Amino acid sequence: MQVVYTPAHLAHDITTETFMGLSIPANEVAERAEKIRDALTADGGFAFVEPTDHGEAPITAVHEPGLVRFLEVAWSEVRRQGIARPFLSADTYPNTAMFEGMSEDAIAALVREPVHAGGRAGFWGLDSAAPLVAGTYLAARGAVDVALTAADLVVAGAPAAYGLCRPPGHHAARSMYGGYCFFNNAAIAAEAIVRSTHEHVAILDVDYHHGNGSQQIFWRRGDVRYVSIHADPDSDYPYFLGRADETGEGDGAGENLNIPLSAGTTDEEYLGAVDQALDAIAETSGSVIVVSLGFDTYGLDPIGTFALTTGVYHEIGRRTAALGRRLVILQEGGYHRPSLGENARAWLRGAEGRSFEPRPAGGFGESGAVAG
Numbered sequence: 001m002q003v004v005y006t007p008a009h010l011a012h013d014i015t016t017e018t019f020m021g022l023s024i025p026a027n028e029v030a031e032r033a034e035k036i037r038d039a040l041t042a043d044g045g046f047a048f049v050e051p052t053d054h055g056e057a058p059i060t061a062v063h064e065p066g067l068v069r070f071l072e073v074a075w076s077e078v079r080r081q082g083i084a085r086p087f088l089s090a091d092t093y094p095n096t097a098m099f100e101g102m103s104e105d106a107i108a109a110l111v112r113e114p115v116h117a118g119g120r121a122g123f124w125g126l127d128s129a130a131p132l133v134a135g136t137y138l139a140a141r142g143a144v145d146v147a148l149t150a151a152d153l154v155v156a157g158a159p160a161a162y163g164l165c166r167p168p169g170h171h172a173a174r175s176m177y178g179g180y181c182f183f184n185n186a187a188i189a190a191e192a193i194v195r196s197t198h199e200h201v202a203i204l205d206v207d208y209h210h211g212n213g214s215q216q217i218f219w220r221r222g223d224v225r226y227v228s229i230h231a232d233p234d235s236d237y238p239y240f241l242g243r244a245d246e247t248g249e250g251d252g253a254g255e256n257l258n259i260p261l262s263a264g265t266t267d268e269e270y271l272g273a274v275d276q277a278l279d280a281i282a283e284t285s286g287s288v289i290v291v292s293l294g295f296d297t298y299g300l301d302p303i304g305t306f307a308l309t310t311g312v313y314h315e316i317g318r319r320t321a322a323l324g325r326r327l328v329i330l331q332e333g334g335y336h337r338p339s340l341g342e343n344a345r346a347w348l349r350g351a352e353g354r355s356f357e358p359r360p361a362g363g364f365g366e367s368g369a370v371a372g
């Protein structure tokens with residue numbers, strides 16, 4: 001399988017994040033992608049390719065141009081405005097109640113994108129979990145090119161390709177970044193595939209979290225089915241979306257399937273949800289699935305509560321490929337760094353129909369995944 005990777009992600013060099021007001025060591029760090037790259041390199045069965053520059057048009061096919069402009073200039077604005085912070089995070093988010101009583105016309109006429117960089121971050125951002133630094137925009141653009149290059153390989157006939165995207169993307173909505181995500185790599189890839197093939201496309205999101213951004217972008221679309229297995233929003237981010245009764249509207253009615261699961265979900269329970277998700281995808285026409293692949297479902301993940309093991313990722317990859325469609329597999333979350341490489345290797349080898357062959361503990365890097 002070809003793996004699309006670029007070192008551009010290293011520029012999004014994050015060390016701390018904010019969780020419920022507390023500054024904590026960042027989870028979404030550069031080491032994540034490097035761990036996966038190391039493991040796939042050591043495997044020997046993967047061919048690395050560099051992404052090609054796809055320009056801005058595929059991004060604005062999915063995202064509001066104003067969001068792209070903000071992300072492009074945000075850090076230079078932080079500096080120009082003399083804001084002495086190691087990263088940009090919003091100070092204020094526009095709770096809709098701030099404008100209660102104002103007509104939609106009045107809001108459109110009077111409420112503007114703020115000038116202050118912290119205010120702008122609140123205007124475009126969902127939360128304080130996506131700190132923005134000097135290299136964020138270039139890294140996010142690189143992740144989009146990784147996704148689009150993987151999509152190109154599959155549209156050209158490859159049975160599968162893996163895009164080692166970082167930063168991840170599935171929380172980014174049309175006009176919003178957040179949740180470690182800036183551009184929605186999977187949505188941009190899905191849209192590009194729809195436009196080039198004129199086929200229906202399915203997104204299978206197996207990150208621990210609900211991909212609220214992907215759901216929002218395709219909510220009214222009849223040509224993209226979004227199917228997500230994730231932690232119940234009653235207990236986990238993104239809290240406001242991800243419930244089973246969110247099924248799409250208009251042309252998209254019935255095209256959105258959410259499968260929320262409880263804390264402690266086991267391999268067997270998760271595989272049952274995978275079968276349900278794949279059945280929903282099998283109902284659709286089209287020959288390509290975009291997979292939003294997260295490993296924060298792993299038992300040792302620091303922010304997840306599921307109990308999945310490395311071996312089950314091999315089986316999920318195998319079952320997904322057994323549907324007989326071509327796969328654009330894009331990296332989303334996964335924060336237990338010692339296991340990321342083995343978990344990715346297991347999933348991708350499963351998707352290729354290769355046996356897993358776990359590495360002995362300590363076989364490379366600091367992989368403790370086999371024992372864990």
Ligand SMILES: [Zn+2]
Nearest residue numbers: 207208209333
């Ligand atoms: Zn996640």
